[in-house]
Amino acid sequence: MKISCSQAALLESVNVVSKAVPVKTTMPILECILLKAFNGQIILTASNMDLGIENIVRDGEIEEEGIVALDAKLFSDVVRNLPKSTVYLETDELYHTTIRCDKALYKVIGKSGQDFPALDPVKISDPIEMTQASLKDIIRQTSFSVSDNDANKMMTGMLAQIHGNMMKMVALDGHRISIRVIELKDSYPDYKVIVPGKQMTEINKILSSETDDMVQIYITSSQMIFDIEYTMMVIRLIDGEYFNYEQMIRNEFNTKLTVNRRELIESVNRATLLVKEGDKKPVIVSITDDQMELMGNSAVGSMNESLPIVKEGADQMIGFNPKFLVEALRAIDDEEITMYLYDAKSPCFIRNDTETYNYVVLPVNFNNVR
Amino acid sequence: MKISCSQAALLESVNVVSKAVPVKTTMPILECILLKAFNGQIILTASNMDLGIENIVRDGEIEEEGIVALDAKLFSDVVRNLPKSTVYLETDELYHTTIRCDKALYKVIGKSGQDFPALDPVKISDPIEMTQASLKDIIRQTSFSVSDNDANKMMTGMLAQIHGNMMKMVALDGHRISIRVIELKDSYPDYKVIVPGKQMTEINKILSSETDDMVQIYITSSQMIFDIEYTMMVIRLIDGEYFNYEQMIRNEFNTKLTVNRRELIESVNRATLLVKEGDKKPVIVSITDDQMELMGNSAVGSMNESLPIVKEGADQMIGFNPKFLVEALRAIDDEEITMYLYDAKSPCFIRNDTETYNYVVLPVNFNNVR
Numbered sequence: 001m002k003i004s005c006s007q008a009a010l011l012e013s014v015n016v017v018s019k020a021v022p023v024k025t026t027m028p029i030l031e032c033i034l035l036k037a038f039n040g041q042i043i044l045t046a047s048n049m050d051l052g053i054e055n056i057v058r059d060g061e062i063e064e065e066g067i068v069a070l071d072a073k074l075f076s077d078v079v080r081n082l083p084k085s086t087v088y089l090e091t092d093e094l095y096h097t098t099i100r101c102d103k104a105l106y107k108v109i110g111k112s113g114q115d116f117p118a119l120d121p122v123k124i125s126d127p128i129e130m131t132q133a134s135l136k137d138i139i140r141q142t143s144f145s146v147s148d149n150d151a152n153k154m155m156t157g158m159l160a161q162i163h164g165n166m167m168k169m170v171a172l173d174g175h176r177i178s179i180r181v182i183e184l185k186d187s188y189p190d191y192k193v194i195v196p197g198k199q200m201t202e203i204n205k206i207l208s209s210e211t212d213d214m215v216q217i218y219i220t221s222s223q224m225i226f227d228i229e230y231t232m233m234v235i236r237l238i239d240g241e242y243f244n245y246e247q248m249i250r251n252e253f254n255t256k257l258t259v260n261r262r263e264l265i266e267s268v269n270r271a272t273l274l275v276k277e278g279d280k281k282p283v284i285v286s287i288t289d290d291q292m293e294l295m296g297n298s299a300v301g302s303m304n305e306s307l308p309i310v311k312e313g314a315d316q317m318i319g320f321n322p323k324f325l326v327e328a329l330r331a332i333d334d335e336e337i338t339m340y341l342y343d344a345k346s347p348c349f350i351r352n353d354t355e356t357y358n359y360v361v362l363p364v365n366f367n368n369v370r
Numbered sequence: 371m372k373i374s375c376s377q378a379a380l381l382e383s384v385n386v387v388s389k390a391v392p393v394k395t396t397m398p399i400l401e402c403i404l405l406k407a408f409n410g411q412i413i414l415t416a417s418n419m420d421l422g423i424e425n426i427v428r429d430g431e432i433e434e435e436g437i438v439a440l441d442a443k444l445f446s447d448v449v450r451n452l453p454k455s456t457v458y459l460e461t462d463e464l465y466h467t468t469i470r471c472d473k474a475l476y477k478v479i480g481k482s483g484q485d486f487p488a489l490d491p492v493k494i495s496d497p498i499e500m501t502q503a504s505l506k507d508i509i510r511q512t513s514f515s516v517s518d519n520d521a522n523k524m525m526t527g528m529l530a531q532i533h534g535n536m537m538k539m540v541a542l543d544g545h546r547i548s549i550r551v552i553e554l555k556d557s558y559p560d561y562k563v564i565v566p567g568k569q570m571t572e573i574n575k576i577l578s579s580e581t582d583d584m585v586q587i588y589i590t591s592s593q594m595i596f597d598i599e600y601t602m603m604v605i606r607l608i609d610g611e612y613f614n615y616e617q618m619i620r621n622e623f624n625t626k627l628t629v630n631r632r633e634l635i636e637s638v639n640r641a642t643l644l645v646k647e648g649d650k651k652p653v654i655v656s657i658t659d660d661q662m663e664l665m666g667n668s669a670v671g672s673m674n675e676s677l678p679i680v681k682e683g684a685d686q687m688i689g690f691n692p693k694f695l696v697e698a699l700r701a702i703d704d705e706e707i708t709m710y711l712y713d714a715k716s717p718c719f720i721r722n723d724t725e726t727y728n729y730v731v732l733p734v735n736f737n738n739v740r
Contacts, residue, residue: 104674
């Protein structure tokens with residue numbers, strides 16, 4: 001292989017595919033970035049088996065076609081530090097690779113890449129089209145709720161559902177549920193798949209927030225593929241049946257209240273200060289006629305603060321894990337939010353009237369606090 | 371004690387004195403910030419025994435004089451998160467403290483602060499006056515060379531010397547020496563003291579880089595005191611005789627060369643990429659007529675690059691610890707720097723003609739590399 005391209009284009013490409021390089025792996029080949037030069041295209045690929053990313057280098061010339069796998073960390077360190085000039089990359093038959101840029105010359109040892117897993121994208125059906133910005137939003141607004149505990153594989157995934165012209169994403173971890181619905185421009189056949197939440201957050205880093213940039217999505221029985229200009233991301237679906245989360249959603253409530261979102265976040269944060277991490281002390285929320293009182297309490301001291309609210313229905317006293325409450329509130333863009341409560345043992349719902357979002361936060365016991 | 375002040379002023383004060391709060395200590399009282407309200411001044415104090423900092427809160431009213439010691443981490447977390455409004459702080463006779471700001475109310479447990487070590491500043495002589503910006507520069511340009519290994523206490527210190535209208539600072543760690551000299555506006559009696567380098571970098575964070583802001587420095591047999599508006603920093607001197615570093619400085623050389631500083635830093639960084647941290651592989655510098663060739667080498671590959679230089683004298687081949695070379699180069703502001711070499715076993719000097727700076731970097735053996 002003998003190629004050249006600009007340092008800027010190569011760096012961009014390396015940065016994109018690096019999102020799929022696994023931190024830990026038992027397959028040494030996955031620690032590499034695969035470089036392919038064929039048919040006039042220089043393509044970089046990385047994979048962690050759950051997510052594979054392919055990126056076409058935006059400029060570049062191929063003098064001799066070929067393929068080589070280079071250690072991802074080393075290669076990206078080298079590319080990042082090269083002068084802003086043309087990079088010349090050449091491999092010999094033993095995959096010894098020279099990288100030349102201005103007066104800097106690197107010699108590194110590559111691999112054949114024969115055992116690099118193929119991404120095998122299957123794009124049989126018509127793609128679902130949406131803006132990258134919408135996809136970015138819906139991922140950000142739900143993916144924080146997936147479990148990071150591998151013990152329950154299904155909880156590390158999130159539901160992605162297409163129904164007519166609606167896309168829905170759902171994530172839950174046993175303590176909370178995050179549901180978002182967005183409208184698509186066109187209607188599509190029904191799809192209901194489970195994607196690994198961690199890989200979705202990696203994809204999110206690559207998506208653009210420009211409202212004009214589109215993404216094409218292909219869904220098969222084993223893959224979800226995201227196609228954007230120069231980049232293709234292939235996610236392996238999680239097999240199985242997703243939780244019947246809908247049975248957790250109830251519309252009866254005893255208390256409905258409206259509160260300023262930003263003020264509530266700041267108050268919860270202040271109430272949490274006294275609690276050392278891992279202490280698992282709840283913030284206690286007492287709701288009376290026109291105010292919400294927040295209380296935090298620990299060995300080092302106590303805090304309380306009240307916020308103005310507009311309330312309908314019964315008074316309430318309920319305890320929350322402050323992290324879960326704040327993360328849900330942060331995922332919402334509205335200035336005022338509405339909370340629905342049933343009692344101290346039942347989940348709290350934060351949802352808007354059109355139900356384009358519904359955040360469910362389970363309460364925690366606070367008997368020991370007061 | 372019963373006081374009030376703006377959240378902004380209190381936060382600024384907390385941030386300043388926090389620089390002296392020790393990360394680890396066997397004296398629990400040092401984990402506190404001491405609040406004193408006397409004679410119309412609210413003063414915050416923190417100390418780690420080597421460095422004590424006192425700061426006067428810029429605004430505030432005292433309704434009842436008093437004193438209390440509050441856990442530094444908790445107190446600064448609370449103050450940082452309070453609304454931008456007036457803070458009311460009150461203690462009872464058991465040092466239970468209430469902090470109120472808008473509708474937020476904290477109750478925390480304080481201490482009497484009786485066992486908090488007094489800073490005891492002694493300001494007997496006339497102060498040395500200079501701009502904070504100059505002091506900031508001279509600390510930054512030398513302190514990186516102190517040893518972080520407590521085994522040799524003297525190496526964790528740095529020499530601060532006043533002679534006539536000159537201030538000199540010297541730091542060394544057995545592998546390198548950094549020397550800086552600046553001119554003061556006035557002349558002063560001679561001083562030669564050793565200050566803890568780590569504490570000097572904390573002081574540096576508090577100093578302003580505005581060229582109009584002055585600092586008054588007082589030196590006694592046991593303390594160096596830095597006085598700036600609202601803030602006093604007291605450093606405990608290290609006892610003993612500093613190294614006879616001057617015998618290491620030689621002016622003979624076989625090779626003198628001039629090179630672009632920025633380009634050299636970038637080249638050394640590129641040569642270092644292949645080396646994993648802790649590997650201790652040197653960068654090898656080969657100097658011939660009009661070029662400097664840098665070489666890096668490790669199990670994963672090799673790198674070389676050449677830079678244009680202007681040279682007088684013999685060719686050289688010398689190995690350096692890249693970190694020591696780069697840190698010295700970063701501490702210099704000149705675009706072009708001049709290096710003086712004797713041979714592969716002798717220190718390299720990077721100095722300017724007026725010798726306001728002199729960076730000495732010891733070479734490392736590289737027999738095993740080529």
